[in-house]
Amino acid sequence: MKQPRDSSPSDAPLGLMDTPAARLERVLAGVMIPVLFLTALALAEGRIEIFGCTGTACATASQRALALPAIALLCLLGLVILRFSRDRSHGGAPLDRWFSREQEPIMRERLEEERFEAADEGLSSKWAELERDSLEKRFGEEE
Incomplete structure (x- = not known):
């Protein structure tokens, strides 16, 4: 009777191991979705005003709430860069220095x-x- 062999990450087929860039895509999407939800809540509560922001109306809105849309935009920008650089060779994308796609x-x-x-x-x-x-x-x- 054969004993089961311990599987190591090097034994896994190519499709099962994610690249660091693929992991980053999942993390960015996982951060962006809740931040967009919080941004929508802040807009609904009036903490962030996009249109009609005049004088005292802008002063009552929390400036810290503007960090939420900024974080969401940064995550979206990172996702877009990673998506458009998928078909390029390694080293040809802006984020390859930090997150390998190999x-x-x-x-x-x-x-x-x-x-x-x-x-x-x-x-x-x-x-x-x-x-x-x-x-x-x-x-x-x-x-």
């Missing part, structure tokens, strides 16, 4: 390659430093 295996491969390149650069600089030290010692002994 699948995990592809991202892992790219990061491993970058790590090896960085290790090679560090090794070559250490080798050059060692060579310089040995040359300095050799020329110091000859004098």
Whole structure:
């Protein structure tokens, strides 16, 4: 009888692992919906006035309530940017620097390659430093 194998995230098929950008889309949508609801409530209660805001009517409205539509607009802007950048290659979208759209295996491969390149650069600089030290010692002994 076979024993069940522990499944790890690396064993999951490509479709099951979300990219950081896909997770961000869900978070932005999850924040934007309640904030839009709160904005609608603030509009209904008169805490935010869009039209007909004159003099004292604007002064009675809470200025902190204006943060709600601002947050909703920022979330909407982030969602729009992420949606329009879906079909671009990695690195071609404005938010790629912070939120990768690559699948995990592809991202892992790219990061491993970058790590090896960085290790090679560090090794070559250490080798050059060692060579310089040995040359300095050799020329110091000859004098």
